[in-house]
Amino acid sequence: MTFAKKFLITSSDIFAISSQKQFEKIALKVFRFQYENNLVYQEFCNFLKTDPHKVKSLHQIPFLPIQFFKSHEVVSNTNPIQETFTSSGTTSPVAPKGGNLDKKVIPITSKHLVTDVTLYEESYRKGFSQFYGNIEDYVILALLPSYLEREGSSLIYMVKDLIELSNHPMSGFYLHNHDELIAKLIALDLAGQNVILIGVTFALLDLIETFNEKSSFSDKKKKAINDLRQTTELSEKKHSFQLQHTIIMETGGMKGKRKEMIREELHEQLCKGFGVSAIHSEYGMTELLSQAYSLGNGVFECPSWMQILVRDTEDALTYIPDGKTGGINVIDLANINSCSFIATQDLGKKNPNNSFEVLGRFDNSDIRGCNLMVL
Numbered sequence: 001m002t003f004a005k006k007f008l009i010t011s012s013d014i015f016a017i018s019s020q021k022q023f024e025k026i027a028l029k030v031f032r033f034q035y036e037n038n039l040v041y042q043e044f045c046n047f048l049k050t051d052p053h054k055v056k057s058l059h060q061i062p063f064l065p066i067q068f069f070k071s072h073e074v075v076s077n078t079n080p081i082q083e084t085f086t087s088s089g090t091t092s093p094v095a096p097k098g099g100n101l102d103k104k105v106i107p108i109t110s111k112h113l114v115t116d117v118t119l120y121e122e123s124y125r126k127g128f129s130q131f132y133g134n135i136e137d138y139v140i141l142a143l144l145p146s147y148l149e150r151e152g153s154s155l156i157y158m159v160k161d162l163i164e165l166s167n168h169p170m171s172g173f174y175l176h177n178h179d180e181l182i183a184k185l186i187a188l189d190l191a192g193q194n195v196i197l198i199g200v201t202f203a204l205l206d207l208i209e210t211f212n213e214k215s216s217f218s219d220k221k222k223k224a225i226n227d228l229r230q231t232t233e234l235s236e237k238k239h240s241f242q243l244q245h246t247i248i249m250e251t252g253g254m255k256g257k258r259k260e261m262i263r264e265e266l267h268e269q270l271c272k273g274f275g276v277s278a279i280h281s282e283y284g285m286t287e288l289l290s291q292a293y294s295l296g297n298g299v300f301e302c303p304s305w306m307q308i309l310v311r312d313t314e315d316a317l318t319y320i321p322d323g324k325t326g327g328i329n330v331i332d333l334a335n336i337n338s339c340s341f342i343a344t345q346d347l348g349k350k351n352p353n354n355s356f357e358v359l360g361r362f363d364n365s366d367i368r369g370c371n372l373m374v375l
Contacts, residue, residue, distance in 0.1 A: 009033060011119060014333045015126050017304045023333075024058055030333055030340050031061050038076040040068060041339050048317075058309065059319055063329045063343035069110040069287045074338050079115040086111050086152035087286040110286045112154065115337045120289045123334040124158045125165070127303040131293045132196070132247075135162060139188055140171040141181065143199035143207060146252065148175055154286055155251065159198055178210040189243045198282070200252035201266065208273030211241060242275035249280040263298045283358060287342055289334040292356075299355050305333040310350045313362075316343065325349045325359055 009029050017023050034041050035052045045052065045062045055061055068074055075081075087110040114120060128135060140163045147153040163171040170188060174181045188195050199207070248270060261269075267279040278296030292300040292308075302308065310326040312318040320326045328346040335342075347360045 009336065011122060014305050014336065015122060017333075023304070023307065026333060027058060027061070027331055027340070028055065030336055031055060033336070034076045034339060034341075038074065038339060040064070040072045040074050041076075041341075044068070058307075058331065061331075061341050063309075063311075063316075063341045064339050065343050066110070066285075066287055066345060068339075069112060070108055073111075073113055075113050075115060076337050076339070077115055079337075081113045081115055082117045083114040083120075083157070084111055084152060085114060085154035085157070085286050088146065088150065088153075112286050112289075112338060114289070119334055119337065120154070120157070121161060123290045123303075123305070124161075127291055127293070128162065130303050131295070131301070135165045136167050137194055138166055139168045139193055139195045140166045141184065141195060141197045142173045143181065143197065143203045144173070144252070145175050145203050146200055148173060154289075155284065158291075178207055181207065182211050185241070185243065185246060189245050192245055195243075195246040196249055196280075197246060198249045198251065201250045204248065204250055204270060205273075208241070208270070212273075241273060244275075246274070246276065247280050248274050248276055249282055251282040251284070267298070285344070287335075287338075288330060288332045289338075290332045298357055299351070300357065301355050307331045307354065308348070308350060308356050310348060310356075311343065313347070322350050322352050327362065328356070328358070 009026065013026055017026060032052055032055075035045055036042070041062075041064055044064055048062050050060075050062050064074070125135075132138070140159070142148075142159045142163065144156065144159065147156050159173075163173070170184060170193075185195065185197065197204075250266075250270065270279045271277065280296065281294040281298065281300070282291050283294070283300050284291035288306075290303055290306040292302045292306065294300045308331070309329040310320055310324065311329055312320050313326050316327065325347055326349070328344045328348045330342050330344055331340055332342070333340050345362045346358055347362065348356050348358045350356045
């Protein structure tokens with residue numbers, strides 16, 4: 001698909017990027033396209049007195065503050081909106097005329113207006129393949145209660161599609177039915193089936209607690225396991241997870257359900273609770289159509305069409321060296337129909353090999369999003 005003949009940018013170009021030179025060339029084309037076609041972004045660039053003709057490198061591109069997705073319609077074309085993805089929403093006190101804050105609160109949500117949802121689908125499908133291989137090699141289990149219980153979640157959209165693409169009858173969503181999920185996890189693992197359990201952080205901890213509270217398998221669990229034709233070895237297993245063929249992927253943070261934890265402590269609990277050697281993570285948000293993945297230790301890598309820069313916390317237009325902590329700026333070229341250059345409220349550091357770590361959030365920023373645990 002060609003987005004604009006004048007700029008000669010296609011989805012094939014974006015998802016076939018294989019070098020830094022290629023990435024920068026396409027990113028500069030996307031910048032010029034969005035400057036001309038995204039009025040919100042254009043106004044922001046003009047406010048900074050940016051001359052688009054003088055922008056010759058990634059570091060010269062203005063990054064739109066992510067808060068604009070709460071207050072403006074950030075789109076780069078006039079095509080009909082196919083999907084509107086929304087954040088879970090934080091709340092803000094309502095100030096009445098008298099000046100005192102009312103007890104009432106109003107939700108504040110980011111809205112990502114998507115004019116071509118096939119771009120999102122191609123992005124997360126290719127991104128998954130880049131890091132994990134063929135989706136059909138896995139059973140996909142999802143424990144995402146806070147997302148599943150609301151409308152407009154881009155994460156639910158993605159996971160639902162991955163479940164369908166896995167083409168496995170055991171793949172599916174779970175809400176509060178922990179017993180059934182526990183039985184299925186153990187049975188599939190004993191059968192040697194590769195599994196990815198994608199879970200919101202607090203729900204994964206809840207699942208471990210549910211399992212540990214059971215001193216023995218209930219009849220319901222035994223029946224569920226027998227239904228999966230797993231009738232041996234169970235009585236010899238200790239009553240704790242020992243998953244050898246399962247990837248645990250956490251996302252979404254605590255959502256106010258539990259006290260926030262530093263990443264090392266959290267991952268230690270999850271590793272011990274599930275009997276795995278590493279915890280995988282997904283870094284994504286409503287405002288992005290791409291995701292970065294961590295295969296362990298909280299070190300994230302981007303797909304080839306996504307990169308991050310780290311800005312100075314005292315001067316948003318200045319970038320800092322690798323290894324130093326600052327604000328995370330994301331370049332997501334899959335966002336060509338909205339804005340590909342976003343200044344997030346996340347704190348992190350970039351490594352020399354272009355991997356990065358998320359270290360927390362700016363003070364007073366909204367507590368939402370994926371994997372935003374303060375270290």
